[in-house]
Amino acid sequence: MTIVDQEAQQQITDLVNACTGYWELRGIPLQRRKEMQLELEQHIEQAVRDGKSLKAVVGPNALAFAESWARETPHQFPRGGTVVLRWLVFDWLAYALLFLLIIALFEHLILRSPSFSLILAHVVAFAFIGVYTLLQAWSGFLSPRVVSREYRLRVAFGVYGGISLLVIFLLSLTHFPWNLVLFRWDWPVTLLLMLGASVLFGWKVWVGRSSRQKHRV
């Protein structure tokens, strides 16, 4: 029996988190989900201590494993709505707002423009941010195949880059109106956005901290 090293522990955590996130999306009640999470974590830790791989526990396709367990567990339909909403607010909106602020401030401060124009290209960028946050969250499913977290994130980024380039290429073929102005606003609105972004990030950090504390208890 060997001790679980830090890298293996990280691998286990990422995989278990990815599975738990998936089960949440599949509408499995919280109590049952917690039991499944604990059971899986304990099983993998013991297996790793006995010298087995993650692949020996969940098979080569971790997502298929998570799905097969979810299918045999009583769940509610439709229940993924709150999860999607939380992802939209905490992950997508937070980063999309940050991106918007950076470019708005760049136009106001560096280009000395009194107003900021939201163009169609920015909306496409928001969609790309959404795809990236999703891929990042689900990169844990790569744990049985890719040992290092760094490599897992690189793979996720590679897939993201590929998808982005393909979408950009396809949109270019259709003569997409990248510069079409959707909204235009002045300084005060950018300041309001700054305020909104800081509130959202503060909330995100606070919720993350309190859930980590609950997990420890």
Add this chain to the structure above:
Amino acid sequence: MCLLALLREQPCYGYEIVQQLARYGLDLVSEGSIYPLLSRLLTRGYIESYLVSSTEGPGRKYYRLRPEGAKQLEQWQTEWDTFARAVECLLKGEQAHDHS
């Protein structure tokens, strides 16, 4: 059927079940595939789970057989015996029994 037979002997937790099965030469394709099966047996009411607390960390979930499971196991065992006997006869080249 094998899971129910194992749990008839004694309550076990997931990893323990996998180890016991391996001892009988029943290695699973992936160890985790035991959990969807256990979940199905739980849903059907053949087994039940309970948490055993530990001083070293979070509790461990154990599974045990319910009377409904024991009854089902008996039925499956009868079916299996009939099936295994038929296959054995076939492999040995014995004549099929005339049920008419």
